[in-house]
Amino acid sequence: MSEEMQWPTRAAKAAAKRAAREAAREAARALREEVRRAVPEPPWWSAPRRGGRQAPLTRDAIVDAAVRLLDRGEGLDSLSMRRLGEELGTGPGSLYWHVRNKEELLDLVFDRLIGEQLPLPAPKPARWQQQVKDIARRALDVLFERPYIAEISIGRFPVGPNALEWTEGVLAILRAGGVPDREAAWGVHLLTTYFTAFAFETQTGLKTPEGEARPEEILERIHAHFHALPRERFPNIADLADELTRGDMDERFEFGLDAILAGLAAAASAARAPRKRPRRG
Amino acid sequence: MSEEMQWPTRAAKAAAKRAAREAAREAARALREEVRRAVPEPPWWSAPRRGGRQAPLTRDAIVDAAVRLLDRGEGLDSLSMRRLGEELGTGPGSLYWHVRNKEELLDLVFDRLIGEQLPLPAPKPARWQQQVKDIARRALDVLFERPYIAEISIGRFPVGPNALEWTEGVLAILRAGGVPDREAAWGVHLLTTYFTAFAFETQTGLKTPEGEARPEEILERIHAHFHALPRERFPNIADLADELTRGDMDERFEFGLDAILAGLAAAASAARAPRKRPRRG
DNA sequence: ACTGTGCTAGAACACCGTTCGAGTTCTGAA
DNA sequence: TTCAGAACTCGAACGGTGTTCTAGCACAGT
Secondary structure, three states: OHHHHOHHHHHHHHHHHHHHHHHHHHHHHHHHHHHHHHOOOOOOOOOOOOOOOOOOOOHHHHHHHHHHHHHHOOOHHHOOHHHHHHHOOOOHHHHHHOOOOHHHHHHHHHHHHHHHHOOOOOOOHHHHHHHHHHHHHHHHHHHHHOOHHHHHHOOOOOOOHHHHHHHHHHHHHHHHOOOOHHHHHHHHHHHHHHHHHHHHHHHHOOOOOOOOOOHHHHHHHHHHHHHOOOOOOOHHHHHOHHHHHOOOHHHHHHHHHHHHHHHHHHHHHHHHOOOOOOOOO | OHHHHOHHHHHHHHHHHHHHHHHHHHHHHHHHHHHHHHOOOOOOOOOOOOOOOOOOOOHHHHHHHHHHHHHHOOOHHHOOHHHHHHHOOOOHHHHHHOOOOHHHHHHHHHHHHHHHHOOOOOOOHHHHHHHHHHHHHHHHHHHHHOOHHHHHHOOOOOOOHHHHHHHHHHHHHHHHOOOOHHHHHHHHHHHHHHHHHHHHHHHHOOOOOOOOOOHHHHHHHHHHHHHOOOOOOOHHHHHOHHHHHOOOHHHHHHHHHHHHHHHHHHHHHHHHOOOOOOOOO
16 A cells, blocks of 8 residues: 555655765776776786676666667567667666566656656646647647657556646646636546547557558558448448548647537536536536 | 559458358268268277367458457457467467468457447437437447457557448438538547547556556556645645546546537538638637 | 369467576675 | 675576468369
């Protein structure tokens, strides 16, 4: 019970301790280095064990390397513990001292990227809807830029410190705009689900049985398939083949975003003027 | 170019051919069986090669077994080519004659389940909104019953025959209700994305670093974590901890569903009475 | 009776996440 | 300064994954 509640403070304390320790170690290493330069070792002595690695293994360094790996490669599959170990000049097993799991590593990567990429404006009640839209658009930009984030995010309740800060900020904006509590809470979830799923479905994860292909190619193929469908059986799909597979992503995104915001705004105004059950009128 | 456009007809032809072939083989087998029963073989002869398997390996039989496996186990991980082979009394390699890929297998499973589980009503223009809601609720029911479907569906453009029929039906309902073309096309996508992502996020895929856990447990833990947060830094999350983690799923689902439908309805009425640019007024 | 096609079995390949034990290095107290 | 214990690294190994390949069997058509 108290175990899992401790982890942020535990992590903070551990981080402080680790930082101090590392500074001391760095000083010691500098001294040793100097000595070694002054008095050469016999050449048959083995080279220092950690030949290739510059930075020592740290939680942060591991997350750094993971992000580097993901940015370089394509898709979440680019990140494996083995490759990550290689990137850091060590084996996969060594990582498990600093990170419980691959799952936990992904948690950390996710939170790191939220913190770096998703700053939040202070709530300005008058234009809260515009603010929310801006936030969602910004999020979608990030998700299109780094599609793997959608893959990490999609089944993950955001509980890291940066994610919490972000959630807190969005909640503040919604409530400042007059959205009642329940709807504000649901709204945050709805928004994040929306832009994550949107990015995932249109960009990240378009699976197809025939190997690698860019999303546009897949959609183009589907478009051709829709066009070739027998019109008497699939009149609507045939008619709307273009709209189904080709529509401008920004417009499409905006369509759903508007709907969500309209829903939130309706809840806000219903709360402001609660006359006679506005529902099921 | 013509390669990939052929696949539906190719599949259809292949299916017909295979069916005919199989019928013939079945007849032959029956005859052989009869002969064998009449004239007993010497007991030292080896048993027929395919000892354990009753049904011959077929695309359909494979999909059957895959669904069986997924229903029995929990999560998409329950389905591996090895286990599937075992279920069918053979090795994993044999499956690849009938199925190009695991990806393709999942395509087939997905489409099979759509066909079985998602019948569609004929469009009744007067109550199109109600119809759409019913469809979405039905879909969510199915997704909650078989959570792995969400996992399969989430990055997959539905192009199988049953999926097409479903899409066609929903499009028909929307257009019959007066929703203009673009919005109808986007609406189908929006709806499927919504209920799939909703099911996935609340039921299927809640990942957590600490091993297996039911969704409710995870949410309960998060709830405790939110309650323990410093109130001066996270006032909104602390206030809304309940709403963020505990809300009744049906109500929550309805909230987003209403928003989507309101958006579609707005598009429909705007198209019906197109006075003076209803947007950005 | 023979040949070629359809299909299967099973080993093998190259990965994957994770665990474990032995070994090293470092820290802090005696 | 010494020394026990903690912190950390390393490498091999385990049991799993999707997929490919080759040899071979069973059967249909000639």
